[in-house]
Amino acid sequence: MRKMLAAVSRVLSGASQKSRHGFAMLPSLVSISRLKQSSHLGLPKCWDYSHSLKTRQASRVLVASRNFANDATFEIKKCDLHRLEEGPPVTTVLTREDGLKYYRMMQTVRRMELKADQLYKQKIIRGFCHLCDGQEACCVGLEAGINPTDHLITAYRAHGFTFTRGLSVREILAELTGRKGGCAKGKGGSMHMYAKNFYGGNGIVGAQVPLGAGIALACKYNGKDEVCLTLYGDGAANQGQIFEAYNMAALWKLPCIFICENNRYGMGTSVERAAASTDYYKRGDFIPGLRVDGMDILCVREATRFAAAYCRSGKGPILMELQTYRYHGHSMSDPGVSYRTREEIQEVRSKSDPIMLLKDRMVNSNLASVEELKEIDVEVRKEIEDAAQFATADPEPPLEELGYHIYSSDPPFEVRGANQWIKFKSVS
Amino acid sequence: MAAVSGLVRRPLREVSGLLKRRFHWTARAALQVTVRDAINQGMDEELERDEKVFLLGEEVAQYDGAYKVSRGLWKKYGDKRIIDTPISEMGFAGIAVGAAMAGLRPICEFMTFNFSMQAIDQVINSAAKTYYMSGGLQSVPIVFRGPNGASAGVAAQHSQCFAAWYGHCPGLKVVSPWNSEDAKGLIKSAIRDNNPVVVLENELMYGVPFEFPPEAQSKDFLIPIGKAKIERQGTHITVVSHSRPVGHCLEAAAVLSKEGVECEVINMRTIRPMDMETIEASVMKTNHLVTVEGGWPQFGVGAEICARIMEGPAFNFLDAPAVRVTGADVPMPYAKILEDNSIPQVKDIIFAIKKTLNI
Numbered sequence: 143m144r145k146m147l148a149a150v151s152r153v154l155s156g157a158s159q160k161s162r163h164g165f166a167m168l169p170s171l172v173s174i175s176r177l178k179q180s181s182h183l184g185l186p187k188c189w190d191y192s193h194s195l196k197t198r199q200a201s202r203v204l205v206a207s208r209n210f211a212n213d214a215t216f217e218i219k220k221c222d223l224h225r226l227e228e229g230p231p232v233t234t235v236l237t238r239e240d241g242l243k244y245y246r247m248m249q250t251v252r253r254m255e256l257k258a259d260q261l262y263k264q265k266i267i268r269g270f271c272h273l274c275d276g277q278e279a280c281c282v283g284l285e286a287g288i289n290p291t292d293h294l295i296t297a298y299r300a301h302g303f304t305f306t307r308g309l310s311v312r313e314i315l316a317e318l319t320g321r322k323g324g325c326a327k328g329k330g331g332s333m334h335m336y337a338k339n340f341y342g343g344n345g346i347v348g349a350q351v352p353l354g355a356g357i358a359l360a361c362k363y364n365g366k367d368e369v370c371l372t373l374y375g376d377g378a379a380n381q382g383q384i385f386e387a388y389n390m391a392a393l394w395k396l397p398c399i400f401i402c403e404n405n406r407y408g409m410g411t412s413v414e415r416a417a418a419s420t421d422y423y424k425r426g427d428f429i430p431g432l433r434v435d436g437m438d439i440l441c442v443r444e445a446t447r448f449a450a451a452y453c454r455s456g457k458g459p460i461l462m463e464l465q466t467y468r469y470h471g472h473s474m475s476d477p478g479v480s481y482r483t484r485e486e487i488q489e490v491r492s493k494s495d496p497i498m499l500l501k502d503r504m505v506n507s508n509l510a511s512v513e514e515l516k517e518i519d520v521e522v523r524k525e526i527e528d529a530a531q532f533a534t535a536d537p538e539p540p541l542e543e544l545g546y547h548i549y550s551s552d553p554p555f556e557v558r559g560a561n562q563w564i565k566f567k568s569v570s
Numbered sequence: 571m572a573a574v575s576g577l578v579r580r581p582l583r584e585v586s587g588l589l590k591r592r593f594h595w596t597a598r599a600a601l602q603v604t605v606r607d608a609i610n611q612g613m614d615e616e617l618e619r620d621e622k623v624f625l626l627g628e629e630v631a632q633y634d635g636a637y638k639v640s641r642g643l644w645k646k647y648g649d650k651r652i653i654d655t656p657i658s659e660m661g662f663a664g665i666a667v668g669a670a671m672a673g674l675r676p677i678c679e680f681m682t683f684n685f686s687m688q689a690i691d692q693v694i695n696s697a698a699k700t701y702y703m704s705g706g707l708q709s710v711p712i713v714f715r716g717p718n719g720a721s722a723g724v725a726a727q728h729s730q731c732f733a734a735w736y737g738h739c740p741g742l743k744v745v746s747p748w749n750s751e752d753a754k755g756l757i758k759s760a761i762r763d764n765n766p767v768v769v770l771e772n773e774l775m776y777g778v779p780f781e782f783p784p785e786a787q788s789k790d791f792l793i794p795i796g797k798a799k800i801e802r803q804g805t806h807i808t809v810v811s812h813s814r815p816v817g818h819c820l821e822a823a824a825v826l827s828k829e830g831v832e833c834e835v836i837n838m839r840t841i842r843p844m845d846m847e848t849i850e851a852s853v854m855k856t857n858h859l860v861t862v863e864g865g866w867p868q869f870g871v872g873a874e875i876c877a878r879i880m881e882g883p884a885f886n887f888l889d890a891p892a893v894r895v896t897g898a899d900v901p902m903p904y905a906k907i908l909e910d911n912s913i914p915q916v917k918d919i920i921f922a923i924k925k926t927l928n929i
Contacts, residue, residue: 293672295668324705325705325707326703326704326707327705328705329702329703329704329705330703330705334703334704336708341668341671341672341708342704342708344696345695346691346695349664349691349692349695349696351664352660352661352662352663352665352667352668353665353668353671353692355664355668356664356665356666356667356668356671356672357668357669357672358668359665359668359669359674360668360669360672360674361672363624363674364673370672383658383660383664386656386658386660386661386662387661387664389656389658389661390655390658390661390662393656546706547701547702547704547705547706548701548740548741549701549743549764549765550701550706550709550711550765551709551763551764551765552765557740570706
């Protein structure tokens, strides 16, 4: 018991810079039982985050005995509407449990992307690497508004969605480093990660939108009340095939939520220089739309719930524009400052950072303490570190498997290599 | 008896492929079925067998198909299974691929494969490559079908053969039926295959009737993808072809037979994966090879066959260089005399065979 208390105070004094008196007190009964569960205050090494928000346990963190609120009500920005009489509600209730979940998930995505940045600079990740730090409220907020049985497809800035749709950081980083433990066995890389009800990860700008409408067609065909979230960026929004998809989705009333993640820049081209109309939520024309504050996770969640309910009621597709921002350049080969100013980036970071916004809300409404959230930061860092270790140490896929997975469900056959004498076996 | 039943059956056959009008004799006689009806039957049977199968494309439903290949299907299966699309190839091909990813089994019709160029990104990047890129997680059980290659008087933008373009890509299967039996067996295999399959039909063959052997009348009649068929046995020269030119090769073989030259005519049936074993075995027997195709010569199907022959055991059995007969290396002209001379004719095939045999 004394050992546990000593460990408690060690962690707390290390975790918080502004320690409060409350922490010298005995931990609550709840916390002691949690201590008994784990042999040390850190988490088990291979804690797996690969199940959805709804099933995740949030409160394994040691807390002081002060009582937190169970939930709090927050005001959220009203969405601009297109062809809609009403929009999502302007207030929402956030429970402590949900808040901690969202915080942890957003922090995980943030740190995972920053780790990918680091690994890329060390040349352990190569090729394309499009990071989504700054846009965490989008992937976590969308997931919070739908069910695991719903479907999601996006473009190449996909690491965050790959995580929120259920894959572990390990599998994602190992795929980025091209190892056999990667979620696509090292065959796909950054832009081609797949999970259950998550269809990538697509490299051809805009091509994923008709695919998403097709998944929505399958949802309607199967009659199971599922919807498909079909994401694209402000750059892709000018692709012709997207308008073809709008037309067919509206014509056939497909349960498709078209989502434009507007981070203001399509690669190096700002929205003003690319689009005659930057009201992306209106570009669906006959499809109703809403413009959402994509830096506020609660706004995203409420809008998603609203949009999903709309689709599930059989009214057809709906369009959401999420106004968000990416801190990194377009990809790792883009410093991201030739077409925008450092001041702009800094301003968004200091005023609209999605993680900071959630944290401030939770702390100010007594849903969590600063120290508690810092504790989550520590755990997340450790998880990412372990995953990066794995991703660096895991071997590359064996050369023998170069020819695998050409065809599905077929008997093995031979695949030609670089010359006629080099043959690879192909297994489904 | 057979003549009477033939008289009764043929008009009914030509109306539609829908009615259950098989008379149950103890021994089924062969009957005449057009390529169009064979494809229609094949699709009808697969639509009936598996409710996940559906057809989408321009004019496939209420128009009964631009070339009437899907005649009667909309009436039988309705809006959910037979879907008319707007003129949006890239969009509806992508929708079809997405539906396949989500577990349905779409048949995506291109009115002609010339229009598939609008959508070729979805066929190659979204369909063909996905199983590989996902490390075996995401399969795409889709069929892309439609008429391919030259028609009659439709000029350059409507006459291109895409066998070489689609045959180039790993992850795709590409089949090219010639007769009715091919058409039915291959479309059924394509629909049942869990991979993206491109079915290159031929508009000029749609109305041509062929004898339908008894086994082809079964609802489970399948032709394996990746296996060629020797349409005519021969000893002096191997003639390899696919689609409509197979018929020309058989005509050429008939003419040459009178002169004592026996051609072995191989119907490829599948472009990818190509059945080299059958071709090689034949060349090792005959020592001579001519390939015949409707597409352009450069980087074509014949070029691939010749390259592979050189790499394999059959090279040492060749008594003369392998020769290709192809479409002329021009965009298809309109005037009849020009068009006729832009595709391989029987006389061109005979000439090439004689040159190869040095006679």
